[in-house]
Amino acid sequence: xxxxxxxxxxxxxxxxxxxxxxxxxxxxxxxxxxxxxxxxxxxxxxxxxxxxxxxxxxxxxxxxxxxxxxxxxxxxxxxxxxxxxxxxxxxxxxxxxxxxxxxxxxxxxxxxxxxxxxxxxxxxxxxxxxxxxxxxxxxxxxxxx
Numbered sequence: 001x002x003x004x005x006x007x008x009x010x011x012x013x014x015x016x017x018x019x020x021x022x023x024x025x026x027x028x029x030x031x032x033x034x035x036x037x038x039x040x041x042x043x044x045x046x047x048x049x050x051x052x053x054x055x056x057x058x059x060x061x062x063x064x065x066x067x068x069x070x071x072x073x074x075x076x077x078x079x080x081x082x083x084x085x086x087x088x089x090x091x092x093x094x095x096x097x098x099x100x101x102x103x104x105x106x107x108x109x110x111x112x113x114x115x116x117x118x119x120x121x122x123x124x125x126x127x128x129x130x131x132x133x134x135x136x137x138x139x140x141x142x143x144x145x
Contacts, residue, residue, distance in 0.1 A: 010046070010085040010139075012039045016075055027075040033067075036099050036111055039083035047139045049132050055120050058129045065094070066114035073108045075101070081108070087140045092127050093117055095136065 020031040041051065055061055075081055086098040094116050101109040117128040 010039075010043045012042050012083050012085075014038060014081050014083060016077055016079045016081065018077065021077050025077040027079075029071065032069065032071075032075075032101060032109055032111075035081060035083050035101060036113065039085050039099065040097060040113070040115075043085040043139075047135045049135055054129070054132070058132075059120050060117050060126045060129065061120045062115045063118050063123070064113060065116045066112075068112045070110045071108075072110070073103075073106060075103060075108050079103050087136060088112070090128075090133055090136050090140070092133070093125050095128070 014035055016027055020027050020034075022028050044050070051061070080103070082102045084100045084102075088096040088098050094114055097111075097113045097115070099111040099113060100107060101111075117126050118124060119126040
């Protein structure tokens, strides 16, 4: 379950379940992507950017085009993870996020994630709706204050 609908403190909490781990009780490397995705989606929703209306009203979706991960320490079964979302850049076609996964203040993973706005039907590059860029920009300025 996530907490943290405050755009000035974009940190979300998720618990590690059996389904997230390997036979040794350590989080399987691909599962970290799901925690990162949930936090980005939860953060966007917290600032009023919801995926289904974005597709229905604007005909666009976001797709990840590039991701760099740095695994520092393993997460384990029943850990409570804090996943942060920071915005590095917002453009007309792309945005870039900086994310961290921590356990009780201990850094487990850092990620840089690039997302592109795509036409939902053709999956070709499309301009990010102005209202979405404005909401993200406003949230970034709140985070920096």
